[in-house]
Amino acid sequence: MHTVIVLAGGFSLLLACTLLGHAWGAMPGLVQGAKLFLPLWLAGAFVNMWVGTTHGYSWGEEFPIFLAIFAVPAIVAGLLWWRLG
Numbered sequence: 239m240h241t242v243i244v245l246a247g248g249f250s251l252l253l254a255c256t257l258l259g260h261a262w263g264a265m266p267g268l269v270q271g272a273k274l275f276l277p278l279w280l281a282g283a284f285v286n287m288w289v290g291t292t293h294g295y296s297w298g299e300e301f302p303i304f305l306a307i308f309a310v311p312a313i314v315a316g317l318l319w320w321r322l323g
Contacts, residue, residue, distance in 0.1 A: 241303060244286055248279055248311035256318065269323040272315040279315075283308035 252275050259271025287304040291297055 241307060244283075244307050245310055248282065248307065249314070251275060251279060251282065252311050252315055266323075269319055272319045272322075275315045276312060279311055280308060 252272070255275040255278070256268050256271035259267035259269070259274065261267065262270065283304055286307060287297075287300045290300040290303070
């Protein structure tokens with residue numbers, strides 16, 4: 239359940255970044271928002287992995303979850319960047 243909540247947070251961050259980018263300038267702004275999202279989400283996914291390792295999980299157990307949590311919203315952001323850019 240925690241993974242679903244974190245993924246929802248990632249998609250919420252993507253939405254916020256793209257809306258902020260749109261406010262800055264239509265379609266090129268959406269691409270800028272997607273570009274802004276990627277490093278922010280990488281940091282957020284890493285923080286989630288760090289929290290998991292401090293609560294009893296090993297890096298080896300957390301790393302596949304980190305990859306999934308980062309990759310799913312990042313792929314959507316990459317598709318936005320590719321299709322609109």
